[in-house]
Amino acid sequence: MERKHFIPGLNFEGLATDPNTLAAFRTLLASIKQAKWDVTKAEETTKDGLSGLILTMNDGKSDPS
Amino acid sequence: MPYNKRSTILALLTAAALSGCSTPKHTDLLVFGTNTQFGVALTSDATSTPGVNIGYKRYELVLMPLYVNAKESRFAPSTPTSPTDTDKLKYVGSEATTPAATDTYSVLASFGARGSANTSGTAEVGIAQYFATGLAARTLAYAGGALINTGDKASENAPETAKAAAAAAGAESPVVIALKASANRFTAEGQIMDEFSKLDDIRKNSFLAKLNQGINRTNGSNAVTAANMQQQLSSMNDAEIAYAALLIKNP
Numbered sequence: 001m002e003r004k005h006f007i008p009g010l011n012f013e014g015l016a017t018d019p020n021t022l023a024a025f026r027t028l029l030a031s032i033k034q035a036k037w038d039v040t041k042a043e044e045t046t047k048d049g050l051s052g053l054i055l056t057m058n059d060g061k062s063d064p065s
Numbered sequence: 066m067p068y069n070k071r072s073t074i075l076a077l078l079t080a081a082a083l084s085g086c087s088t089p090k091h092t093d094l095l096v097f098g099t100n101t102q103f104g105v106a107l108t109s110d111a112t113s114t115p116g117v118n119i120g121y122k123r124y125e126l127v128l129m130p131l132y133v134n135a136k137e138s139r140f141a142p143s144t145p146t147s148p149t150d151t152d153k154l155k156y157v158g159s160e161a162t163t164p165a166a167t168d169t170y171s172v173l174a175s176f177g178a179r180g181s182a183n184t185s186g187t188a189e190v191g192i193a194q195y196f197a198t199g200l201a202a203r204t205l206a207y208a209g210g211a212l213i214n215t216g217d218k219a220s221e222n223a224p225e226t227a228k229a230a231a232a233a234a235g236a237e238s239p240v241v242i243a244l245k246a247s248a249n250r251f252t253a254e255g256q257i258m259d260e261f262s263k264l265d266d267i268r269k270n271s272f273l274a275k276l277n278q279g280i281n282r283t284n285g286s287n288a289v290t291a292a293n294m295q296q297q298l299s300s301m302n303d304a305e306i307a308y309a310a311l312l313i314k315n316p
Contacts, residue, residue, distance in 0.1 A: 003299050007247055009240035020237070024244035031248040034255030036295060059295055 003037060003057050010053040011044050032057060097127040097196060127196060129170060130156060158199040171199035253310050254298045260313040261294060272316035279312065280305045 007028075014021045032039055032055075041056040102122050158171035173196070237245075261269065269291055277288050280301070289297040298306065 001296050003296075005247065007240070007243050009238075009243060014240060018238070020241050021244070024241045024248070028244050028248040028251065031251035031255065034259075035251045035298075036255065036258055037251070061295070 001059050001061055003059070005032075005055045005057065006045075006047050006052055007055070008047075008050040008052040011051065012053070095127070095129040095131055095198070097125075097129070099123075099125045099196075125196070127172070129172060129198065131169065158201075160200050166200060166203070168199040168203060171201045173197045173201035250303065250306065253306050254295075257298060257306075257309050257313050258295060261291075264316060268316045272312060275312055275316065276309055279308055 010021070010025070015025055016022075029039060037057040037059050039055050039057045042053055043056075045052065045054045047054070100123070156170040157167050158169065160166040261272065264272065273289055273291065273294075277283050280289075282288050282297075298309065301309065
């Protein structure tokens with residue numbers, strides 16, 4: 001099943017230039033992995049007027065619905 | 066087709082294309098362009114250490130007018146009589162110092178980047194790039210140059226100073242706060258899944274019954290089951306996740 005998670009304010013430049021943001025992002029990736037999701041895609045986007053990074057993840061299972 | 070004939074046609078086409086271009090508004094332009102590509106890659110090992118791949122591209126183009134386009138400017142003298150008249154058409158930056166400083170148009174642009182990532186060694190990337198003209202270039206040369214490290218580590222003094230001040234004040238940027246909140250959420254989901262997998266069937270059923278009752282998902286189509294629990298957790302709000310996290314401790 002696919003799942004998307006939006007983090008407002010995050011972008012690639014922020015990850016590339018701010019060590020604190022990168023460290024927090026790495027912690028998030030570890031947490032996602034622990035929750036048994038695999039991040040398959042990350043892209044900058046705008047949602048509800050806010051720019052940010054949207055993570056697409058998959059758990060490798062079929063959609064129960 | 067003979068080579069010289071093809072060349073002739075090509076030359077004619079090129080000439081036609083060039084003649085079709087409109088005349089630029091400013092013919093006295095400083096043109097400056099760069100192309101920056103930045104990459105950070107973190108690898109993952111077999112024990113599920115997370116990986117990060119960051120790709121960053123940036124294209125810059127500066128078209129900086131040096132002179133007011135004399136032909137169209139209302140400042141242009143109708144009949145220039147001396148070089149001084151032409152100088153009046155320059156874009157000039159000035160600073161109220163003693164004596165007053167003047168120079169060409171003052172522009173400062175900067176880009177800094179830093180990456181540090183790996184699981185088996187050290188991979189570090191640094192890019193620092195500045196573009197400056199006029200008084201900004203002077204200031205950068207006099208005072209800023211000593212503060213800019215363009216070696217293997219990128220550094221921009223002003224942003225670093227701001228970050229250091231924020232760190233000293235204990236402030237976190239909103240995006241770091243958002244990332245930590247997201248991490249806490251996923252950690253909670255992962256812990257619930259891990260705890261659930263350790264339960265025997267009787268306790269699993271008890272947990273699911275209590276959870277569905279507590280978050281009002283007793284309807285067959287939206288009920289949490291062992292098969293769909295991971296997906297259901299992802300759709301729960303924070304309060305429901307908190308309830309599930311408490312319940313899994315004592316199912």
